Amino acid sequence: MVSRRFTLKLGAAAGAGLVxxxxxxxxxxQSGLVFPxxxxxxxxxxxxxxxxxxxTPLFVMPIAQPVPESAxxxxxxxxxxxxxxxxxxxxxxxxxxxxxxxxxxxxxxxNKGSWGYTIDGIVPGPTFITKYGxxxxxxxxxxxxxxGTGVVTWALPSFAIHTHNGHQASxxxxxxxDFADPGEYWDHHYPSFPAGNDSREIMGTLWYHDHRLDFxxxxxxxxxxxxxxxxxxxxxxxxxxxxxxxxxxxxGKYDVPxxxxxxxxxxxxxxxxxxxxxxxxxxxxxxxxxFGPNPLYTVDGMVGDKFTVNRIIQPYxxxxxxxxxLRLLNGGPSxxxxxxxxxxxxxxxxxxxxxxxxxxxxxxxxxxxxxxxWPANRYDIIVDFSKYEDGDxxxxxxxxxxxxxxxxxxxxxxxxxxxxxxFDVMGGEVEDPSRIPEFMRPLPRIDLSxxxxxxxxxxxxxxxxxxxxxxxxxPNRIDAAIEQGSxxxxxxxxxxxxxxxxIHTHFEEFQILEINGRPVDPDDVTxxxxxxxxxxxxxxxxxxxxxxxDFFGKYVMHCHNVVxxxxxxxxxxxxxxxxxxx
Amino acid sequence: xxxxxxxxxxxxxxxxxxxxxxxxASAIAGAVESKHGQPKxxxxxxxxxxxxxxxxxxxxxxxSDGKTVRFYADLIKGKVVLINYMSIDNExxxxxxxxxxxxxxQLKSKLGTDLHIVSITSDPVRDTPARLRAFAKRMGIPKxxxxxxxxxxxxxAIVSARLHRHPMPPDPRSRISVIHxxxxxxxxxxxxxxxxxxxxxxMRVASVMPGKPIGGEMRRAGPRKRDEAGHAFNNRIA
Numbered sequence: 034m035v036s037r038r039f040t041l042k043l044g045a046a047a048g049a050g051l052v053x054x055x056x057x058x059x060x061x062x063q064s065g066l067v068f069p070x071x072x073x074x075x076x077x078x079x080x081x082x083x084x085x086x087x088x089t090p091l092f093v094m095p096i097a098q099p100v101p102e103s104a105x106x107x108x109x110x111x112x113x114x115x116x117x118x119x120x121x122x123x124x125x126x127x128x129x130x131x132x133x134x135x136x137x138x139x140x141x142x143x144n145k146g147s148w149g150y151t152i153d154g155i156v157p158g159p160t161f162i163t164k165y166g167x168x169x170x171x172x173x174x175x176x177x178x179x180x181g182t183g184v185v186t187w188a189l190p191s192f193a194i195h196t197h198n199g200h201q202a203s204x205x206x207x208x209x210x211d212f213a214d215p216g217e218y219w220d221h222h223y224p225s226f227p228a229g230n231d232s233r234e235i236m237g238t239l240w241y242h243d244h245r246l247d248f249x250x251x252x253x254x255x256x257x258x259x260x261x262x263x264x265x266x267x268x269x270x271x272x273x274x275x276x277x278x279x280x281x282x283x284x285g286k287y288d289v290p291x292x293x294x295x296x297x298x299x300x301x302x303x304x305x306x307x308x309x310x311x312x313x314x315x316x317x318x319x320x321x322x323x324f325g326p327n328p329l330y331t332v333d334g335m336v337g338d339k340f341t342v343n344r345i346i347q348p349y350x351x352x353x354x355x356x357x358x359l360r361l362l363n364g365g366p367s368x369x370x371x372x373x374x375x376x377x378x379x380x381x382x383x384x385x386x387x388x389x390x391x392x393x394x395x396x397x398x399x400x401x402x403x404x405x406x407w408p409a410n411r412y413d414i415i416v417d418f419s420k421y422e423d424g425d426x427x428x429x430x431x432x433x434x435x436x437x438x439x440x441x442x443x444x445x446x447x448x449x450x451x452x453x454x455x456f457d458v459m460g461g462e463v464e465d466p467s468r469i470p471e472f473m474r475p476l477p478r479i480d481l482s483x484x485x486x487x488x489x490x491x492x493x494x495x496x497x498x499x500x501x502x503x504x505x506x507x508p509n510r511i512d513a514a515i516e517q518g519s520x521x522x523x524x525x526x527x528x529x530x531x532x533x534x535x536i537h538t539h540f541e542e543f544q545i546l547e548i549n550g551r552p553v554d555p556d557d558v559t560x561x562x563x564x565x566x567x568x569x570x571x572x573x574x575x576x577x578x579x580x581x582x583d584f585f586g587k588y589v590m591h592c593h594n595v596v597x598x599x600x601x602x603x604x605x606x607x608x609x610x611x612x613x614x615x
Numbered sequence: 616x617x618x619x620x621x622x623x624x625x626x627x628x629x630x631x632x633x634x635x636x637x638x639x640a641s642a643i644a645g646a647v648e649s650k651h652g653q654p655k656x657x658x659x660x661x662x663x664x665x666x667x668x669x670x671x672x673x674x675x676x677x678x679s680d681g682k683t684v685r686f687y688a689d690l691i692k693g694k695v696v697l698i699n700y701m702s703i704d705n706e707x708x709x710x711x712x713x714x715x716x717x718x719x720x721q722l723k724s725k726l727g728t729d730l731h732i733v734s735i736t737s738d739p740v741r742d743t744p745a746r747l748r749a750f751a752k753r754m755g756i757p758k759x760x761x762x763x764x765x766x767x768x769x770x771x772a773i774v775s776a777r778l779h780r781h782p783m784p785p786d787p788r789s790r791i792s793v794i795h796x797x798x799x800x801x802x803x804x805x806x807x808x809x810x811x812x813x814x815x816x817x818m819r820v821a822s823v824m825p826g827k828p829i830g831g832e833m834r835r836a837g838p839r840k841r842d843e844a845g846h847a848f849n850n851r852i853a
Contacts (some may be wrong), residue, residue: 113838172832181827184803186668191822203850204838210815210849214822216829217836244788247805247819495776498791505808509815509848586850601793601808 040098068552080296080337084138086347087455094259094288094343097159099124107334109220112476115202115584120224122170126161129153130192131176132183135256136341138346142302148184149502150177150256155395156344157364158259159290163225165265171221179215181303187306188255189248190215196241197409198390198539198565200228203586206265206539208359209246209603225263229582234541234563235265238391239410240292244300245599247510250335251306252365256344258364260290267474268393272467282387283358283415283467287435290360291429293406293453294344295337295368306335314458334367334596342429349455352427354419355465358387361429365408367594369533371433373403374416378428378450385469388413392542392563393473398556405430405559407535409566409593412558415469418458425458476563479544479578485519486614492536492569492602493528498593499602506591506603513606515581516614522546525567534569534597538590538606541567544580550574566593581608668802669690671775676735676771679747679763679846686733690762691799694731695724695824698795699809702738703750709790711809712723712754714816719757721817724824727760735774739765764780815848 039565078451079159102108109125111117134146135156152158163169177183191214204211205221213219218459243257253567264270272284274370282288297305339346363370373381385397386404391411404412421427431451457494493500504513515521523543525536542563545553553560560569567575634685666673666687674686684690691698695844697718701711712734724730736742742750748840756763766774794821797804803823807816838850 105836110835110840112840112842115841175836179815180803181801181825182828186803189803189805189822192621204841208850211837211851212849213836215826217834219836220838244712247807271616358661411754452823495791498793500791505789505793507808507811509812509846583628 037072037255038558039240042140074274079299081198081296081300081337082140082142082300084140084143084339086383086452089139089345089348091289091291091348091350091454092155092343092345093286094155094157094312097126098324099169099486101125104171105220109112109170109172109222114204114222115586116224117222118170120226122222123167124134124169126169128158128171128173129176130173130257132178132185132190133251135344137298137341142300143298143346147298147302147304148379150185150188150252150404152257152259156256158257160259160290161241161261162270163223163261163263164270165225165227166264166268167544168225169223170203171223172218173213173221173606174206174218175213175215176287177215179440185255185304185403188251189245191245191248192252192257193244193246194219194221194241194257195244195539196239196447197225197537198220198236198542199223199239200234200236200540200583202584203588203608206586206588207241208423208508208587209244209589210528212245214337214511228411229362229580231477232265233475234542234550236263236392236563237268237388238362238413240391241413242364244589249601253364253595254294254296254306254335255304258292258294260360260362261466262288262290262360263437267273267431270368280393280473281466281468282470283356284403286353287353287467288358288360289350290362291342292344293370294341294366296339296341296346297335297337300337328591334594336368340451342433342454345453346349349453349457351457352418353460353463354421354423354458355463356417356419356467356469358379358467359414359416360391360411361406362408362411363408365593365595367408367517367596369408370406371403371430372406372431372453374414374456375428375430375450376421376425376428378452379432379448380418381430382427384414384417385415386558387415387469387473389558389562390542390565395475396472397469398558400558407533407566407568407593409535409537410559410568416456417466418456419462419468421458423458423460427456427458428452429454431455440512454600476544477580479546480520481522481578483520483580484522484578486514487522487523487524489526490604491526491528491536492589494532499503499597499600501590501602501604504604505556505601506605508587510605511587511607511615512604514609514613514615515606516611517585517608518582518611519614520578520580522576524574524576525569527569528572530571532571534602535566535593536569536590537566537593538579539565539588540584540608541579541581542584543577545575545577547576549572584608587611639677642791667795667799668806669799670777670802671799672773674766674774676766676770677744679744679751684764686764686766686770688691689731689793690731690733690764693800695729695798695820697732697820698797699732700775700792701734701736703734703742703746704738706750709792709809711792711794712750712756712807714813715794716754716756716812718816718820719761722820724821725760726757729824730760730820731771732761734761734762734763735771736765739767739771745755780805796820796823797824812848814846 043439135150137143191212193207193212239261243252270284272281299305381401383401387397432446434447585608586608591598671687676686792809793806795806839845839852
């Protein structure tokens with residue numbers, strides 16, 4: 034499978050002479066770059082301390098455990114939630130949002146622990162295992178030290194946790210201004226039904242993360258992220274399910290969520306927040322313009338030099354010789370990856386992509402190529418380790434090159450690549466009751482007669498400010514009022530020429546109609562299926578069809594390079610009563 | 616050359632820069648490059664000249680009182696502070712200062728002790744100290760804790776670069792802008808767009824103020840009852 038958009042753009046850009054060659058003999062355009070060409074970061078002056086790869090085991094997050102309803106005192110207030118009576122919680126949870134230490138690696142200085150934000154004492158937080166038809170309520174307690182009293186000074190001890198891309202009411206969505214400060218709590222109600230009660234809208238791999246106004250990037254980076262998995266009778270979390278219709282995907286300990294965060298540390302092993310950025314340089318100073326180093330906070334992005342998976346630096350994971358469901362998520366804050374599973378650190382092994390953005394595809398896609406993983410992108414992958422021998426090593430591999438000076442991608446492919454984590458194949462043959470189904474979830478039908486409005490959103494950069502339609506986020510301003518029950522077509526256009534934006538809109542999944550005027554390539558795993566993030570490269574224009582149903586209220590669309598989001602590349606859109614849209 | 620005279624000379628460079636920003640950037644870049652011997656590219660400020668956890672540059676500024684003070688050491692260090700750009704001529708069409716005044720009225724914090732504001736004119740030629748002084752009086756700006764300042768070309772470029780702008784004085788005709796807010800001793804900084812609801816801005820500023828120890832029962836922040844009055848921009852209990 035080679036005909037993906039990224040590869041197409043590679044060919045086009047190389048042909049146009051837009052890029053330079055690389056040691057790997059390949060060239061790619063500037064799409065997806067965190068920093069524009071010519072930029073030099075500050076952290077090359079002080080890289081993270083060295084760490085031995087693949088000596089620390091992968092952290093597999095424990096499953097969140099429900100508590101009795103009586104543990105919530107005072108009890109949840111039904112009058113605070115839309116449709117609470119229809120979707121009475123059957124399970125209740127309490128999450129404690131705290132400051133604490135986390136050990137990212139067994140080598141010193143990391144083994145002393147690194148201060149950050151924890152959820153129930155761990156990073157990432159516990160994994161929710163939920164089932165459609167079983168609504169739940171999560172009470173999140175802000176037990177963070179107030180400003181100036183904690184160890185972590187660069188993040189804000191306040192949160193607005195968003196379940197990405199849960200189909201939940203506005204008041205439970207983690208709207209950025211719906212924050213809880215130290216000493217406060219927020220009740221999030223998750224009704225666990227598919228959009229429009231349409232079973233084709235059932236989702237699978239969701240995640241929760243902070244969305245605090247102005248401080249999302251720092252707070253996610255500090256530790257506020259975790260997985261939220263949703264199952265139903267078909268994707269039933271049981272590979273031995275006797276239901277003949279069940280997909281019987283690898284389940285239990287063979288279903289492993291993997292969240293990627295890149296992190297920067299100081300010489301004491303403490304997490305550094307240093308979203309350095311470029312400064313434009315006059316063309317007559319460095320022979321052609323470009324960007325000079327800036328050791329300061331900027332609005333551009335934050336790139337770390339240590340790859341972590343589930344907050345462990347370059348972990349290893351022992352696997353049996355059978356199929357695994359690996360749920361890949363780029364948790365950001367800003368780095369772009371192009372990843373594959375490789376044995377030699379270079380050549381992609383064939384794997385099945387079964388979902389994009391957490392939503393099972395109509396049928397699995399077998400790929401033997403790299404695929405782009407931008408911030409907030411998710412892929413569920415079936416890797417069959419039975420074809421390997423005891424002792425074989427398989428690597429989760431990134432080939433998108435960072436600049437020689439450290440930050441951002443150069444646009445070139447690496448040789449050698451980055452080995453992010455290692456799977457150690459262990460033991461002899463084992464029984465494997467799991468399956469790769471031939472068919473999974475059909476896509477919801479696109480019915481253009483339902484379209485009530487078409488909208489256009491232009492993403493750009495103006496003198497240090499990230500804009501959408503020339504404006505910055507105002508949570509008090511409704512930028513789009515969408516009539517409940519209607520469908521719309523949105524066109525997203527990137528008017529920038531050097532920056533990629535992973536654009537995410539909340540609440541409902543959509544289907545891409547066109548990319549740069551062309552229909553979606555059915556083999557392009559970055560674009561097919563039900564989506565909630567689009568990869569909006571420089572100059573790209575993407576048109577999608579979506580529906581808005583079931584609840585009212587305010588939500589957001591934003592760049593999921595969360596540093597851009599914090600610097601106001603976000604809009605508020607509302608679902609309103611029919612006839613009141615604009 | 617005394618400080619005052621040097622400021623005026625620099626200011627003339629800055630004025631040129633408003634018309635030809637690239638030339639200003641070159642001049643500044645060249646000077647810095649020469650001083651630090653950078654082989655390639657330009658560094659607008661060196662690491663050892665950055666201050667505090669917020670890594671802010673030092674710069675010389677002229678206040679509306681006509682005094683020359685230090686941007687970081689005198690106006691920002693050790694404070695919870697708001698920093699914004701403005702210009703008097705632009706205020707009518709794009710009321711940045713008027714909006715900020717409303718924000719201060721929403722805050723319980725006291726200007727001059729709990730909170731400080733530094734308003735930098737992006738039109739340093741027209742916005743003289745005397746004009747800034749008259750403007751502040753006309754606007755009813757509190758006398759304590761709010762400084763209107765202008766900078767020379769070089770210093771202006773250094774500060775604007777730090778505040779995520781291109782290395783030139785911001786365009787005084789701009790119709791979008793941001794206001795930086797931060798707790799300088801902690802290095803905790805955010806920024807919000809000009810034009811958001813004053814009560815929203817006030818909540819953001821309050822969020823970086825030094826916190827108090829928490830005791831007693833936890834408070835429900837939200838969501839508020841669906842029929843309960845509250846802010847249009849959130850679902851919090853008011």
